[in-house]
Amino acid sequence: MTHSLDGKEIILGVTGSIAAYKAVEILRELTGRGAAVTVVMTESAQRFVSPLTFETLSRRPILTDLFALDYDKQIGHVATGGRADLYLIAPATANTIAKLAHGIADDFLTNLYLSCTCPVLLAPAMDREMYAHPTVQENLTRLKARGVHVLETEYGELASGLIGRGRLADLLTICGEVEGLLTHQEDLQGETVLVTAGPTQEPLDPVRFLSNRSSGRMGFAIAQAARDRGAHVLLVSGPTSLPTPPGVTRTDVTTAEEMLHAVLGQLDATTILIMAAAVADYRPSTHAPKKMKKQESLTIELLRNPDILAEAGRQKESRILVGFAAETEDLVSNAREKLQKKHLDLIVANDIRVGFGGETTRVTILDRQGQVEELPELSKREVAHQILDRVVAVRRGD
Ligand SMILES: Cc1cc2nc3c(=O)[nH]c(=O)nc-3n(C[C@H](O)[C@H](O)[C@H](O)COP(=O)(O)O)c2cc1C
Structure with missing residues (x-):
């Protein structure tokens, strides 16, 4: 049986949002569609969900330590970035978005952003006021202008109890977008x-x-x-x-x-x-x-x-x-x-x-x-x- 993402290498970046647990479902959905997924987590993300969960489901080691060289003694973030077809960061915190927008590379996830050559897709998640803050919006605009794909957050009840925009996009929306980016790519060539x-x-x-x-x-x-x-x-x-x-x-x-x-x-x-x-x-x-x-x-x-x-x-x-x-x-x-x-x-x-x-x-x-x-x-x-x-x-x- 063939799947829509067969043969695709995806990096899933997980950051320290309350929505980090939803990244487990994203991983399952992507692997279910045939993708091979490598998970990279920030230090904060590991406070929300254990790397063991992702390791078990992806059947791959989780990338957390920038200074650990991988098995064939390559520099981890350079080797991983070079192999990937897509880098998905979901959920993306305000902090990580700011780092990406300004080229700050102080952990595995942000180094990977600078060294990968594949399309990058962000799914932000944060509280209403954080998401509406001009700094966050400016950083997102900056990233979009550089060709980073950014999913819109959803409107609804947030972890804080507030109602508004800031919820992580729906699982199927995220995976649909991944599929769109990876499978549509060349069908308008020559037009x-x-x-x-x-x-x-x-x-x-x-x-x-x-x-x-x-x-x-x-x-x-x-x-x-x-x-x-x-x-x-x-x-x-x-x-x-x-x-x-x-x-x-x-x-x-x-x-x-x-x-x-x-x-x-x-x-x-x-x-x-x-x-x-x-x-x-x-x-x-x-x-x-x-x-x-x-x-x-x-x-x-x-x-x-x-x-x-x-x-x-x-x-x-x-x-x-x-x-x-x-x-x-x-x-x-x-x-x-x-x-x-x-x-x-x-x-x-x-x-x-x-x-x-x-x-x-x-x-x-x-x-x-x-x-x-x-x-x-x-x-x-x-x-x-x-x-x-x-x-x-x-x-x-x-
Ligand atoms: C309970 C809790 C929930 C949080 N949820 C979010 C969130 O949804 N989005 C966000 O941008 N930051 C959130 N934060 C703040 C981030 O964890 C914090 O900015 C952290 O530095 C992010 O680090 P990272 O971007 O390296 O993962 C939360 C913090 C706590 C304590």
């Missing part, structure tokens, strides 16, 4: 994926503009996931504060007109177009050269912006086209109509009451064959992979 992301801003005068609440996170997650799966990725982004995923070529635009030109200018090279941007439907008919003075009342005339997706649909050729439909009502019927009208292969409908601007989202994916798949609330990274799974299926003609 050029153009992703649009973020809002557009339509200027009214030099200081004011019309826009929307899009954060750009969905589009950036798609760009990153497509890159992980071997695609050459072009990202056309409206104004956002998000860092460019490493290896992705980004063009910054402000207005819908600029986005249209940036997309059409790169369309010939594109084999898959995914329009995740929240393009403003309208723009002010005039753009005042000077700041508009305060008036008793003001009427602004709006003009329709170009429909980038419809334009790309007219020039479709063999390209795969994926659109998004953000709705507050009649989600599926509106999305279906848009799919047909704009010659799309797939449409991702999201109820903007969940997820617009946030880290997670809930979407329904529709295809040309009339299939309608409603996904549960997932991180945007996971949704990105789900969308790309279906893009790959369209390419294969499934």
Whole structure:
């Protein structure tokens, strides 16, 4: 019988969180899926769970002592890092996250982070206030900007009794992400994926503009996931504060007109177009050269912006086209109509009451064959992979 992670070498880093006991279940799930797992623990982690538990279940010695050379006299962290396909740190404490973000290497687990060349996945776990602290968030942003994959924590009751964000991601979410990173990797090789992301801003005068609440996170997650799966990725982004995923070529635009030109200018090279941007439907008919003075009342005339997706649909050729439909009502019927009208292969409908601007989202994916798949609330990274799974299926003609 074959398993999804057969032949994969995973390092599981366990740190000193109250959720450390959940790492035992993660180990069991990963080995159950066929992976060989080496566990590395911090000193604090050993206060929560005995290394013996992990040793028994992984059937391997547990790495705790940086200064113990391994059996063939290699330097342990260098040898282990070089062999691994993935380094998963779950749970990751605020302390360890800070060390990773700043290159501090004072134990086995943090040395391994600096010496491994494989993808790194963090699953943070901590109390609500710790997780919300700007220092922790800044450190996570730093790590993400360097290509570290970070799972969103879950909302719920915490060990302290507080309710909020900070719980370790669910076991199946963590293992699903591991599987995604290890098994999807090359199925978009040879494709050029153009992703649009973020809002557009339509200027009214030099200081004011019309826009929307899009954060750009969905589009950036798609760009990153497509890159992980071997695609050459072009990202056309409206104004956002998000860092460019490493290896992705980004063009910054402000207005819908600029986005249209940036997309059409790169369309010939594109084999898959995914329009995740929240393009403003309208723009002010005039753009005042000077700041508009305060008036008793003001009427602004709006003009329709170009429909980038419809334009790309007219020039479709063999390209795969994926659109998004953000709705507050009649989600599926509106999305279906848009799919047909704009010659799309797939449409991702999201109820903007969940997820617009946030880290997670809930979407329904529709295809040309009339299939309608409603996904549960997932991180945007996971949704990105789900969308790309279906893009790959369209390419294969499934
Ligand atoms: C009972 C208890 C529970 C803790 N849970 C967490 C936690 O969930 N997340 C966290 O970041 N720190 C937690 N801490 C604090 C860490 O154990 C502490 O910051 C430690 O230095 C982490 O070391 P490490 O990152 O090297 O494992 C907890 C401490 C105690 C005493």
